[in-house]
Amino acid sequence: MILSAEGISKWYDTKPILQNINFQIHSNEWVSILGPNGSGKSTLLSCIAGSTKINDGQICLKGKRIEKYPVKERAKIIAYLTQEALPDMPNTVEEIVRMGRYPYKKLNLPWYQKEDLEIVEEVLSFTDTALLRKRQMSELSGGERQRVAIALALAQEPEILLLDEPTTYLDIYYQLTFFDLLRKWQQKKQTTIISVLHDINLASLYSDRCFLLKEGKMVDMGITSEIVTFDNIKKTFEVEPILMDHPYQRVPQILLKGEKK
């Protein structure tokens, strides 16, 4: 087990945001966190990243409480791609992706060793950002920025990759390319992926397990095909979906009914 949460709760002022959340995540799993707007998904991810302090319970990373890790040590294990796009920085794409190697910088040695530059090349090519390497962030489109942010996270070579709505700015070509790429990366590097997703169909296609959150509580968790059910979707999102079996992948996919004109 690489990560565990025991009875975690979070509140702002007196408002409960996460209530008594428990889970265990194993190495090399892909877990998606699903739930309606405001259900606490991003907060949960931020707590796992160690960026938001919990008020109760504990989160353990490789058997040690997350708050005990020095930031640089934690960054070697966890990369966290937040919902906010990368800010405009006066740097080229290549320089930004190289920043992902910072946690590995050794005292009294230059920032980039040969292996750092090799991994930067690998992620630039993996994320299809090599052609953008000399461009400034301010010159990039939303989707291009998103791919640079992903490249930066991968350059950290994390054992756990936390992704908060990673497809927001991506068209369907890059959504699929990105998820296929992540799966390849996961197989190659044995990465554990935890993603907050709104797209239930993508979650169903790519995740091993799903957590279903509503109003800060865990409604259900388990193997994706057992979580993406009519009853769960209705109960959690208050929408009645049509559930279909994907003709090739044999996983559940949802269709929305909508009103006919």
Ligand SMILES: Nc1ncnc2c1ncn2[C@@H]1O[C@H](COP(=O)(O)OP(=O)(O)OP(=O)(O)O)[C@@H](O)[C@H]1O
């Ligand atoms: N810093 C904060 N201070 C006060 N309340 C907050 C703060 N951050 C989040 N919240 C509240 O916590 C609740 C959960 O927010 P969170 O962003 O975790 O939900 P979410 O499930 O990721 O939502 P979405 O799908 O809309 O992104 C919301 O009601 C939000 O307003």
